[in-house]
Amino acid sequence: MSASLLGKASDKGLLSFGVHDLRDWTYDRHRTVDDTPYGGGPGMVMKPSPWGEALDDVLTPSARLVVPTPSGRPFTQAVAAEMAAGDHLVFACGRYEGIDSRVMRHYAPLVRVDEVSIGDYVLAGGEVAVLVMIEAISRLVPGVLGNFESVTDDSFAPGRMETLVEGPVFTKPRDWRGQAVPDVLMSGHHGRIARWRRDEAFRRTAALRPDLLARLDPAGLDKHDRKL
Numbered sequence: 001m002s003a004s005l006l007g008k009a010s011d012k013g014l015l016s017f018g019v020h021d022l023r024d025w026t027y028d029r030h031r032t033v034d035d036t037p038y039g040g041g042p043g044m045v046m047k048p049s050p051w052g053e054a055l056d057d058v059l060t061p062s063a064r065l066v067v068p069t070p071s072g073r074p075f076t077q078a079v080a081a082e083m084a085a086g087d088h089l090v091f092a093c094g095r096y097e098g099i100d101s102r103v104m105r106h107y108a109p110l111v112r113v114d115e116v117s118i119g120d121y122v123l124a125g126g127e128v129a130v131l132v133m134i135e136a137i138s139r140l141v142p143g144v145l146g147n148f149e150s151v152t153d154d155s156f157a158p159g160r161m162e163t164l165v166e167g168p169v170f171t172k173p174r175d176w177r178g179q180a181v182p183d184v185l186m187s188g189h190h191g192r193i194a195r196w197r198r199d200e201a202f203r204r205t206a207a208l209r210p211d212l213l214a215r216l217d218p219a220g221l222d223k224h225d226r227k228l
Ligand SMILES: Nc1cc(-c2ccc3ccn(Cc4ccc(CN5CCCCC5)cc4)c3c2)n[nH]1
Pocket: 041, 068, 069, 070, 071, 093, 094, 095, 096, 097, 098, 099, 116, 117, 118, 119, 120, 121, 122, 123, 124, 125, 126, 127, 129
């Protein structure tokens, strides 16, 4: 029995994973996957032919091809939720300076192709970006997370803001190094606790992520509070 989140999901038959080695689709002695860029420039570019052979074997008509790249569409919670609704995701992990652009163009008429960035910084390849996306997507698949609670409310539907706007959290002991847990959380008054958490969440978000605040639906948050 696996201990990991994804291992458990796999054991439960909620998700299945396959990892493929691009070099299995090379046919030269050196198993070449890269070459110099046309037009010059730094580094190497991944050849289109191994990718074409591999993706012809791995893709299915209902698959969605996800290609991490520094300049792609931002990967957000909403994109994660969109991808979690699908039944087959194929992630193409590039290296070097990226994959020959003709590969994405070739598959665009056949399957949904998304070139996606996980942030405005440059990694050495797509693998770590894919791990980030797999974790963010998998936790939104029903049954994968044990505590899938309170996100069923439509104002907190997965992919909305429920995991991006949160207040401070506390657990035992009640006093730690001279800091006490806020009294309201000990009151047992769920209405007051919900309101305090919402206010703290807004306060933290205003301070750290004012850009998110603009997109928040206060009505939704209020509605959520009333539900508690
Ligand atoms: N969010 C995020 C995703 C990635 C990511 C994802 C996948 C791959 C595959 C390779 N790399 C490395 C790399 C390095 C530099 C460039 C830019 N370079 C400029 C000059 C002309 C050619 C292109 C592109 C790719 C990747 C990087 N980084 N950050």
